[in-house]
Amino acid sequence: MFIPIGATPVSAGFPSPAEDYAQKRLDINEYLVRNPVSTFFFTVKGDSMQEADIFEGDILVVDRSLGPAHGHIVVAFVNGERLVKRLSIREGKVMLLAGNPAYPALILRGETELEVWGVVIGKFKRIPV
Numbered sequence: 001m002f003i004p005i006g007a008t009p010v011s012a013g014f015p016s017p018a019e020d021y022a023q024k025r026l027d028i029n030e031y032l033v034r035n036p037v038s039t040f041f042f043t044v045k046g047d048s049m050q051e052a053d054i055f056e057g058d059i060l061v062v063d064r065s066l067g068p069a070h071g072h073i074v075v076a077f078v079n080g081e082r083l084v085k086r087l088s089i090r091e092g093k094v095m096l097l098a099g100n101p102a103y104p105a106l107i108l109r110g111e112t113e114l115e116v117w118g119v120v121i122g123k124f125k126r127i128p129v
Contacts, residue, residue, distance in 0.1 A: 032122045038065035040118065042075060042084070049073070049084055051099035054123065060084060061122035073120040078106065079113050084120065 033039045044058045052073055054060070062075050070089040075082060076096060085096035085106065094114070096106040108114050 032061050034063060034121065035065045038118075039063050039121075041124075042082075044084065047100055048103045049086075049099040052086065054084065054099065054120075055125070057126065059124040060120050061124070062118035063121045064118040066119040066121070068116040068119055075117045075120065077113075077115040077117055078108070082117070087116065 029036070040062045042060045042062060044054055044056055044060060046056060049055075054073070060075070066072075068074050068087050070087060072087050073084065074087045074096075075084050076087075077083075078096065083096065083106075085098060088095040088097050088105070094108045096108070098105070
């Protein structure tokens with residue numbers, strides 16, 4: 001699906017002088033999807049990632065072809081439960097960190113089953129009107 005996009009960025013500060021309103025087309029797949037066969041979309045449920053600007057109802061764009069690294073927001077299975085958290089790898093410790101102080105860090109130990117399923121590369125958000 002191609003959607004019109006203005007050629008000039010929208011100012012979030014002071015208005016800029018009038019400019020041409022030439023438009024090009026935005027292909028959301030081209031913009032967000034790097035590898036179509038390994039990209040998936042998940043709807044967020046819960047409030048554990050608010051500090052990462054991820055809220056209930058947002059749709060995450062997840063790429064399975066990317067290798068997860070420290071600091072990435074990932075979709076992971078922990079003991080069979082699918083979660084979205086920030087991956088932390090420090091001094092041999094692997095943790096999944098929430099973006100909400102109400103949720104403790106999940107420290108992964110030997111008995112914990114972890115599969116990092118994919119890396120979050122974007123999201124869709126509806127703004128209430």
